[in-house]
Amino acid sequence: MRARMPCSKASQILAFCGAYLVGFQLCLLLFRPQQQPLRPDEPYRDWLATQGLQSSPLTADFVSYGRNVSNEAQFLFRKVNVICVVFTRSGKKAQAIEKTWGPSCNELRFYAAGTSSHKDFEAPDDGQKIKMLTNHKSSWHLLCDVISEIWATSMDHLEWVIFAPEDLFVMPENLRLLVAPLSADKPHYLGHAMTLWNEDYNVAQAGYVLSRGALGVIARRFNNSKACETSGQHWKNEDFYLGKYLGEADIRPTDTRDQWLRGRFHGFNLNQLLFSHKLSVLNSYWRRSIYPVSEGLTCCSDTSITFQGIEPDKVHQFHYLLYHVRPFRGKSYLGSVPAPKPAGDEPWRQFLRDENLWDQPGEEISAKQYYELSLKIASKLSDLHPK
Known part of the structure; x- marks a missing residue:
């Protein structure tokens, strides 16, 4: 019969082998000759200078809406x-x-x-x-x-x-x-x-x-x-x-x-x-x-x-x-700006006034009043297009 190795001794051998492998990998990492990372920032700026140029950031507003942007x-x-x-x-x-x-x-x-x-x-x-x-x-x-x-x-x-x-x-x-x-x-x-x-x-x-x-x-x-x-x-x-x-x-x-x-x-x-x-x-x-x-x-x-x-x-x-997607982080001057507001009353107020549907266009309108106005508009449309 074969003699069985005690569990404690087998565990010690396994632990030793595991530690040896870990140590070997660490040695490879620690003693490998390390290069310096390739950092393009300073060499690139120097290279640009030899071209007679320098780099400066452009806003998304200028990139999207500026003319002749290179x-x-x-x-x-x-x-x-x-x-x-x-x-x-x-x-x-x-x-x-x-x-x-x-x-x-x-x-x-x-x-x-x-x-x-x-x-x-x-x-x-x-x-x-x-x-x-x-x-x-x-x-x-x-x-x-x-x-x-x-x-x-x-x-x-x-x-x-x-x-x-x-x-x-x-x-x-x-x-x-x-x-x-x-x-x-x-x-x-x-x-x-x-x-x-x-x-x-x-x-x-x-x-x-x-x-x-x-x-x-x-x-x-x-x-x-x-x-x-x-x-x-x-x-x-x-x-x-x-x-x-x-x-x-x-x-x-x-x-x-x-x-x-x-x-x-x-x-x-x-x-x-x-x-x-x-x-x-x-x-x-x-x-x-x-x-x-x-x-x-x-x-x-x-x-x-x-x-x-x-x-x-x-x-x-x-x-x-x-x-294609450009986040706008600041105020836009060239494009992506709100449409200009019309002078005078807001368009819907002007519409009510022109149609004689509301005699107090400067005041707020309740939901009930909106409903009544919609009935008046529907009535006018029925008169224009009878069945």
Whole structure:
């Protein structure tokens, strides 16, 4: 017979193992070299100064009703080129993106994995083409070929590229605000940083951004489809391979949190992030994130760039609230003001006087008197339109 281990001894061993694992995780967090969060405020103001400009807030009144208003987002659209690459499987989702946040990109491209029998096809009811890339052995093979294509076809205007899954809501305006002070020729790798098997990478579900310098590192190393195919395997791990190969070139994920340590790239939707305890702390997103992730009102930066898990109907809802609804916090001078009041009596009093229905129009009228007046009006209408 086997001897059974006493319960107290088994409990001690389990407690020791649990404490060891917790301690190991704490050591990884404490002794990992920490970057300073990427704070765009001061560098951005300095960059604006080099353009001979300075930033000042505009009221919603002026933005809505002022003439010839050119805002900061429009200026940055002309100065900072952002190519948005969306990996999709649904024409409906591609259509929602094209009609909402897509036009805020300088260039919008859709790619999908397909078989050799597929050709380029269009999303329903619009002309946006989704390019089917065929015969790919892994998601890294697909991503690597897309990078090569962008590098070969967009060199004349290539600066920044954001790669996004189809259910990601992207705010390119906030991305430009973040990267405007940075040199696109240098290798920058932005997103939500995670770690796996001692490799740091930006997770695909939150979207990731490559500068021209970083994109060139990959395009030059894997300069044909065969090199892309043999350098990775399996699906849904292209983000890991990208981080691995950039890391071999000493290009690490940048800390993209704001000055209050709030994230800008989010792998979950607002409903999950704003309300505490909606997500398990054992989720790999929490465990593998290099920088702590918060829930509640401190979850997200005011200049957030991406949110995950947005369905097509919610994409339109988000876009409407962000781009069309403007809260007026002060007195309006240009528009959204009350209509001018007519001089003299109020219109209803003037009507009663003109119709000789009330001989004391300056006095208050009771409900009973209103009823009697309505009978008089009905009687006049009957006289005009007899049956």
